Amino acid sequence: GVVKPKEQAQQQYTEAVSLGQSAGIVSSVGRTLEEFKTSVTVAAHKKVTFELTYEELLKRRHGKYELQIHARPMQPVKDFKVDVNINEEAGINFIEVKGGLSTKALANAITKTHADKQAWVYFYPTEDQQKTCDSCSDQGMNGDLVIVYDVNRDTSFGDIKKSAGYFVHHFAPSNLPRIPKNVVFVIDQSGSMSGRKIVQTRMALIHILSDLAEDDFFGLISFDSQLFHWKRELVQATGANLESARTFARNIRDRGATNINEAVLEGARMLNAHPREGSASILILLTDGDPTTGVTNLGQIQANVKGAIKGKFPLYCLGFGFDVNFEFLEKMSLQNDGVARRIYEDSDANLQLKGFYEEVATPLLTDVTMIYLGGTNLTQTNFSQYYNGSEIVVAGQITDNNIETFTPQVPFRILQNIIKRKHQHTHHSHTILPRLKHEHNFVTEEALRLSLKYNFVTPLTSMVVTKPLGETTDVLHKPKEGETPPDMSAYDLPTKHHSPPMHSGWGSSGRMFSTAYLRKQDKCAQNRHNAKSVVWSHLFSTFSLFTGPDFGSGNAHFHSLSGGGNCNDCNMIIAFHKNYKFPVCGLH
Known part of the structure; x- marks a missing residue:
């Protein structure tokens, strides 16, 4: 074709x-x-x-x-x-x-x-x-x-493939100690979250809280047209604090409008107010709709959030349902070193939420920078965090022609x-x-x-x-x-x-x-x-x-x-x- x-x-x-x-x-x-x-x-x-x-x-x-x-x-x-x-x-x-x-x-x-x-x-x-x-x-x-x-x-330096003047580097180190994390969950409880959405969100949040390690610090905010704090500052994930947070999660109820701007900015404030040497900070937003109160201009919200985070930690946005404005969430995540994920309104939605959290639950490295001498036209080389079980991949062109000889076997032309x-x-x-x-x-x-x-x-x-x-x-x-x-x-x-x-x-x-x-x-x-x-x-x-x-x-x-x-x-x-x-x- x-x-x-x-x-x-x-x-x-x-x-x-x-x-x-x-x-x-x-x-x-x-x-x-x-x-x-x-x-x-x-x-x-x-x-x-x-x-x-x-x-x-x-x-x-x-x-x-x-x-x-x-x-x-x-x-x-x-x-x-x-x-x-x-x-x-x-x-x-x-x-x-x-x-x-x-x-x-x-x-x-x-x-x-x-x-x-x-x-x-x-x-x-x-x-x-x-x-x-x-x-x-x-x-x-x-x-x-x-x-x-x-x-x-077998190697902590990863694997490099090269062909026709291009290379791809796969970096997936293992056997590294986990880094304690600081995480704030920002949960939409507006009226559009009614029914199965809010029930599944509560279930997933309760399971996720149970997975926090004792050296983690966390915060929890629910929002509609107003903000509802469990605590106004991050606290350690002790047994007593986790049980209190689970009680808060069980009582989340759908109501009101959607003030995304204020909620995300408050989550960023909580993380910025809790700098901790040798830890990794993460902000997670779950919402199912567009902002309907407060600041509603999408571009302005994205600018406000980027200004509040200032590149210090990633923002992960979870969009609940097929009708969510995923493009808005995706851009806001990408601007802040994170990713957006669709959570589909199916019977397994709570498992989708929990599965996503497990991908970012165990940070191993922070502020990772990949440097290549003799490389150009590189894809992304700076990564705010590397998580256990994942993989960092960088591709680019080779400018130094003195690299050792390489001869691939290519039965099909498409692979050349x-x-x-x-x-x-x-x-x-x-x-x-x-x-x-x-x-x-x-x-x-x-x-x-x-x-x-x-x-x-x-x-x-x-x-x-x-x-x-x-x-x-x-x-x-x-x-x-x-x-x-x-x-x-x-x-x-x-x-x-x-x-x-x-x-x-x-x-x-x-x-x-x-x-x-x-x-x-x-x-x-x-x-x-x-x-x-x-x-x-x-x-x-x-x-x-x-x-x-x-x-x-x-x-x-x-x-x-x-x-x-x-x-x-x-x-x-x-x-x-x-x-x-x-x-x-x-x-x-």
Whole structure:
């Protein structure tokens, strides 16, 4: 496919449809906007084959990498196969298979083999198993297969990969003593938090308080149009103080408007008033809406918060619900060395909250600065804190040509520039794209230039594939974070229930994993008789995962050889496959 400005790609797609050709359009939907919904129009009496390959960054969290394979074909599939092959030159520390499809009923459909530097996982459920497992029905499987693993880490200096004048450095030291922390929780209790939101928030907060260590200091604020302090200053996490704080949390009730500005500034004041040598400070905001009282101008709030924090500690913003102004929270976090996370209004929301806290619960380093002699065009090199189980990743260009000789083995052309693409993608997604709505047109022009140069599908570009007249045209389009995805109600798509990953940073291996969900649109049989185009929809997630200290390989296949029902002329094949190995050597 060719990446073009989205208007040009859309025009090319529209023209193909108007000519009655097979065509498709893809847009990202779902919890992280890293899943893609595809609507495909297939010309009468035609067969189409899809091969979908995507690159996605997988971040190390809680000391492990996690690959989630979603199996929701919405019908039993005669030949359903998932193959995962992991190659790690440093050695695989452990590997586990979890998820809703890792059950007793499907135990003999899963094969796991683990050697020193390689691991294989095969998932081959029969048609009967696809209808009788715990998360299965007559409509087939409806669950996830989760592969969890980590690699051996023998050096505290990390792992460096280099290729074609670019490098990527992965820094994940272990065996460091934890640093005591100072943390303030700022909790929205406005009227919009009513019902399950406030109940789940209370549950999560009570669990989180129980995880504080005795050498931690903490504060707790709830807010609506007013502020409600548990204590006006930070106190030590003694048993008595924790029990008192849990009582405060149990009594949080939804009411009033939303004064985000005053609440966050008060949290910053409490941390600034409690400087402590050898500790790490963290400010965590949980809210579900826009500010509705006090200072309501979003830009002014962001400026006020940045001025209050002054780069001394990170701000983490948790946005509760699909309708939260996530863009506002994300920018405010990024301006203060933190990240924003969506908390989805599902039954597991309290677990999402607790899971996020666990990622930042154990700081090991503060004020980390990565320095590279002979490096240029570096991605982020300053990090306010490094947490246990995470990973710091820096990419850049090499200016010194006297670095030792390096020769990779590249069976596939796409891998020849993978280090370069990792550098450009990190720079693009973390530095340029977040500024699009807030700075001058030259930022948009630079983002578009890089998107086209490196074939990135972004809010400014789409990927279009046009074949000879009468064949298929496919378009890939990704809307901006925060925009409303296209209406999906006509497609009866499956829902997903899992805690969303926070995507940032890179790993150091490359793996291509693929999976697909296929759903035939209703009334398909009508098109068989009147020779009109047949519309198909499927939702898919495919991954090229960069993890661990070495490049590996993996593939997955999902074949659906018939449309099902009465649509005998609507045969369709879904086939995803990719398999490559890219061994590289680090600098010594």
